[in-house]
């Protein structure tokens with residue numbers, strides 16, 4: 457089967473080699489041909505248009521820090537092909553601590569390494585992928601977990617996984633391991649190290665906040681927050697020897713827990729949804745009033761995020777998981793950033809792309 461596929465690829469490879477079309481050469485991103493949509497559906501929203509990806513990934517992390525925030529995925533459930541599902545790695549002293557595992561995380565890790573060079577190739581190496589902290593159990597933040605577990609195992613890498621998250625993560629992880637038991641057992645019977653196929657979920661059930669994890673590199677604290685109908689959601693605060701990096705998880709209304717998690721943070725990884733252009737959101741109701749009521753139960757408005765970040769004296773917001781809707785002609789890649797600045801945020805804010813480093 458594998459040999460046949462390889463032969464097909466070789467044959468096809470001979471056929472498709474040729475001069476790129478003019479349209480491809482004009483494309484700013486990935487050389488993708490692009491057909492401007494006449495019909496807008498969840499597959500063709502303006503934020504997914506390659507002409508609306510406004511720059512290449514960048515590394516803006518300070519040279520002298522041992523704590524590097526690698527943005528693996530900035531997407532949301534809508535299927536933007538240029539944004540993997542939400543996922544981040546804090547690489548501290550060359551060792552990775554992952555936050556959330558959205559769709560495509562394994563490939564995003566490779567992309568971040570290819571874009572950013574040897575330091576990150578080593579810092580994200582599959583042997584070191586051990587710790588994951590999940591903000592909440594919505595599928596867009598967890599659907600990458602099977603891939604994070606099983607793809608390194610396919611390389612016979614003997615690193616078991618420790619996964620922290622709200623109540624339910626223990627069951628989710630055990631069920632994932634059980635769901636792939638046939639594959640895992642067959643690799644083990646072929647001589648693979650069983651350690652690589654193991655994963656343990658650790659339920660966090662603090663009433664408000666507490667320390668989840670501590671080692672020589674980092675102390676990780678979780679703070680309870682509110683996110684729509686979910687009972688258990690957490691923001692995380694990572695304190696290292698030289699930086700504080702916090703993650704809001706998905707938002708909603710103002711909550712003191714997020715302010716506490718983000719207090720004096722060097723970097724706050726946050727999400728938000730547009731208020732100005734919420735009429736273009738493909739969910740949340742029919743009218744602007746209905747959409748505001750529903751969407752801001754689940755996500756920060758620019759006003760709420762600016763208030764939280766100012767109260768916490770956050771220096772830098774790295775905006776991800778953006779819901780930056782608009783019509784095709786009016787789309788502005790920095791539209792949501794500008795709304796948060798207009799709402800009064802006093803620090804620096806970046807609209808993150810996959811493979812950025814801060």
Ligand SMILES: [Zn+2]
Nearest residue numbers: 592594683706
């Ligand atoms: Zn969510």
Ligand SMILES: [Zn+2]
Nearest residue numbers: 594596597706
């Ligand atoms: Zn989400």
